[in-house]
Amino acid sequence: MTIDMSQFFQVFFDEAEELLAEKEKLLLGVDISSPDPEDLNAIFRAAHSIKGGASTFGLSDMSDVTHILESLLDKIRKGEMSLTAEHVDAFLAAKDILKMQLDGHRLGTPVDLDAVGDVRMLLQSFVQGELKPKVVSAPTLAPVNQSDQSLEKYTHCFRVSFHHVKASDFVLLTSELGLLGSTTTEKTNQGWDSIILKTNSKEDDISAVCSFIVDAENMTITAEEFVQSSAEKQLSEDELGYGFFEPIESMFPPEENQAVVATVGTEQEKASVPDSIVSAGKNPVKKDTEKNSAGHESTTIRVGIEKVDQIINLIGELVITQAMLTQRTQDLDPVSNERLLSSVAHLTRNTRDLQEAVMSIRMMPMDYVFSRFPRMVRDLANKLGKKVEFVTYGASTELDKGLIERIVDPLTHLVRNSIDHGIEMPSTRLENGKSEIGKLSLSAVHQGGNIVIEVCDDGGGLHREKILAKAKQSGLNVSDSMSDPEVWQLIFAPGFSTADVVTDVSGRGVGMDVVKRNITQMGGVVDIRSARGFGTTITISLPLTLAILDGMSIKVGEEIYILPLGFVVESLQPQSDDIKEISGKGRVIKVRQEYLPLIPLFETFNIEPKHVDPANGITVIVEVDGKKAALFVDDLVGQQQVVVKNIESNYRKIPGISGATILGDGGVSFILDVAAILRSVR
Known part of the structure; x- marks a missing residue:
């Protein structure tokens, strides 16, 4: 029987894309000066999961990148290397490369091999830059799994030998087994390359890890006599207190051990925050409320959108049939047909409830859209030399899938324009008595049968006189007596732009007219409010569904x-x-x-x-x-x-x-x- 592997490939593609998005979100929120161990472990697990899936399906280009990536992440999460802003930039670049490779396998889009090679060399240079663990005064980051500790008390020792294995694969095997414990390598006269592994894992676990890279017939695993090293022995004695004292860590209550960490951040940072905050040039401390939900087990299932659309079409037919029955029974005598009319009324209520329930399946949270902007804001602000704090509200607000995919491009135009034209340079903001960090917010809220999305910045606002002058120059029918809302609507005219310099960010006037046209086609409206020197708010109102x-x-x-x-x-x-x-x-x-x-x-x-x-x-x-x-x-x-x-x-x-x-x-x-x-x- 032939197994159709395409369905499994699609599952891997979907899960890999979700893992990459989650990895980017964690990287943008990580506090570089004091990274959260849970965040580092989550980023590592994402890379490791992608590598495992890519290896299973023979996608060697992705597994090669993720292997180097997780090697670097492993050093950082074990405290052997300090996290820097350069590391975060490299990890984000690697995410982009993996997304490009993923699209190449799934959609057949071209892959820039030079860019792939550059990122691999960058990651490898970081890995080889520090071979020895750093001596740090503060406690090292606590890993999730015991096997991650560099000086752990191991219980087993295995010799894992390989025959007819390439040098590159042997290096990969050493790194993989290093995740299970402590490794040393040996080479025998028989041509076998061996890895001595001290671990708490079992032989089956070792075999499972190695089987991704080599065939079982080219590998042997034998148990060795366990010899405890001096470092491990020292750790064991410290844990036991030499038989006379309690372990050092247990002498202090948990509250005292965490005192330094608890005081990190201002009172404002400790207060409740919006759905997400990302600042270009700085990474705020993540809140405990954001982490509590991270470990919750998923209660969702993956269903093809075509199946959902089929159900919605059937419900539509049911609604039509119910309307026909209601119309047919309108002329019946309510006394002699009381039971029939009562049943039709009951059917009407159930149909309406069923229709609302099925339509809710097609609804998706706005976080699907919002989650792609923190990275864009960070990169664009850095490129323009600006400092921008990006805040989102109402990411859980739901919108029809068909609309949520079409709103991405208009919102992208508006966010880019706010950063490029709205928010001023840090020096200009300081001269005007503002904070050098501009604020850009993106919010979504339900109002009646619509969803209202707002893009708001605290920048310089729209320049009325400049817009009118440009409109007159462009031949538009305008007058000085026009109200502010009418003047603001002029920026949606085709080809309209007040930018003095054309850049690759914006300024050619080919975006705002498209924004309005796309929103209008979705049955929505756009409104602008602006005050000179205080910022601009663009409001989009859309119907919740077009179905x-x-x-x-x-x-x-x-x-x-x-x-x-x-x-x-x-x-x-x-x-x-x-x-x-x-x-x-x-x-x-x-x-x-x-x-x-x-x-x-x-x-x-x-x-x-x-x-x-x-x-x-x-x-x-x-x-x-x-x-x-x-x-x-x-x-x-x-x-x-x-x-x-x-x-x-x-x-x-x-x-x-x-x-x-x-x-x-x-x-x-x-x-x-x-x-x-x-x-x-x-």
């Missing part, structure tokens, strides 16, 4: 359309005196001293209407990007929640239509693309 929509049913002729409620301001029946004709430009309607363009939907979709005179029909006032218009329809049918179906993938793109749904009577109704309709009028 289900709150809509208003409107009738045009014999057709029923769904108008998304998020765009609706109000509906009214106009008076004839409020409708004016503009020669060659169509009609407008006066609503509270404001003239709005009047859009007859029967003309847009070429339908025979019930009413031609707007005074006999209904106008629905809609708003998109701060611009209003009036849609002329025949009747309002009602308000309901609809399941959105993608019409473009099943048929073709239709101007003015964003999707379709199935009504309770089984008929198909189109969902209006309000933004596209208003653009066509303009």
Whole structure:
């Protein structure tokens, strides 16, 4: 029977990507001056797990990098080498290389072999830079496993011999077995290279470690008489107190042993903190509250997104069927059909609960997006010579998977712009009476049926006069009497930029218009608040999901359309005196001293209407990007929640239509693309 290995490869790829992301998060949060042993061990375990998986599947390029990486990490976590900022930079560079190699195996993308070689040489130079343990006055970092201690009292001694093994593999074997205890190497006349291993592990553990590298027939493991070294004997005597005294460590209560560590950090650092904080140029002390959840066992399972989408589609069909039943039973006598109507009502409640539960499966925490920014902020701030403290709030706030993947690029543009254009250089901030460290925050919160995401900085703010001058130079229709919110919206104009110098970070004006267009396509809106000298806040409001929509049913002729409620301001029946004709430009309607363009939907979709005179029909006032218009329809049918179906993938793109749904009577109704309709009028 042939085993399909592709499924196992995919599991490894997914787990490796998660481990790399976790490793980066730990590296960005580690306190270089006093690293937490748990963090160092977690980083080491991530590298070791990736190496084990890569070796299992024969991905030697990844296992080679992770082997050197974990050798260096092992020295640091054992206290044999002090952690430095250069180490952290090298570890982050290695993470990028491993991600590139992972994508190369999974997606077939190119791998820069020169970059791989550079990182390997960098890591190797660190490994070979200090061969002897440093003598330190402070206690060494306490490892998680007893086998990690360099002067441990071991209980077993094994001779592990290898035949027909390459020199590079022997070096790798020595390093691997070194993780289990203390090793020395020997070479015999028979051509066998041997490793003497003092350990607490069993023979099966040794065999399992070596089997990743050599075949069993080229390896023998024999037990040796255990001879305790002087260093181990000294440790043993210290632990026993020479038979007369308690061990030194036990003479002090745990509180006293930890007194120095407990006083590290200011009172502000000891207080509760947001979901995550990363500072470029410094690494704050991690809080105990962040570590407590690290050891919790995972209670999740990995399920393919196509299976979730299939369930959501089936639930959508169930919702439609339930709506049909409800409509069919509306005309029944409630007395003679009481039990049937009660059952239908019960089905309606259960369907709604099931629909909400299934939709929640597709929801993902915003941490999926937020977690990629600390590294970017750190690197970009260092590149620009700025100091930036990055803070996130509401990382556990959930958003539909389809939206969460599409919001990454717009947020990336906004964060980069805040660092490049918003936050000033440290010297400038000091001259203006600010802290030299700028603050950039990213937050997410639920408000009703929407999620509100804010990118906020305490930089210099937007320059009103500079924006207006650039807008006039670009030929935009502006005036000095425009309000601040209207001026701020000018930065979203295509090609608009006030940057004096074009850099590879930003400044060509090719990003902000794309940001707004992408957000608008997701049914969201963007708002800007700014104060000169105090900073800028950009707010994005998005619907929680695009799979289900709150809509208003409107009738045009014999057709029923769904108008998304998020765009609706109000509906009214106009008076004839409020409708004016503009020669060659169509009609407008006066609503509270404001003239709005009047859009007859029967003309847009070429339908025979019930009413031609707007005074006999209904106008629905809609708003998109701060611009209003009036849609002329025949009747309002009602308000309901609809399941959105993608019409473009099943048929073709239709101007003015964003999707379709199935009504309770089984008929198909189109969902209006309000933004596209208003653009066509303009």
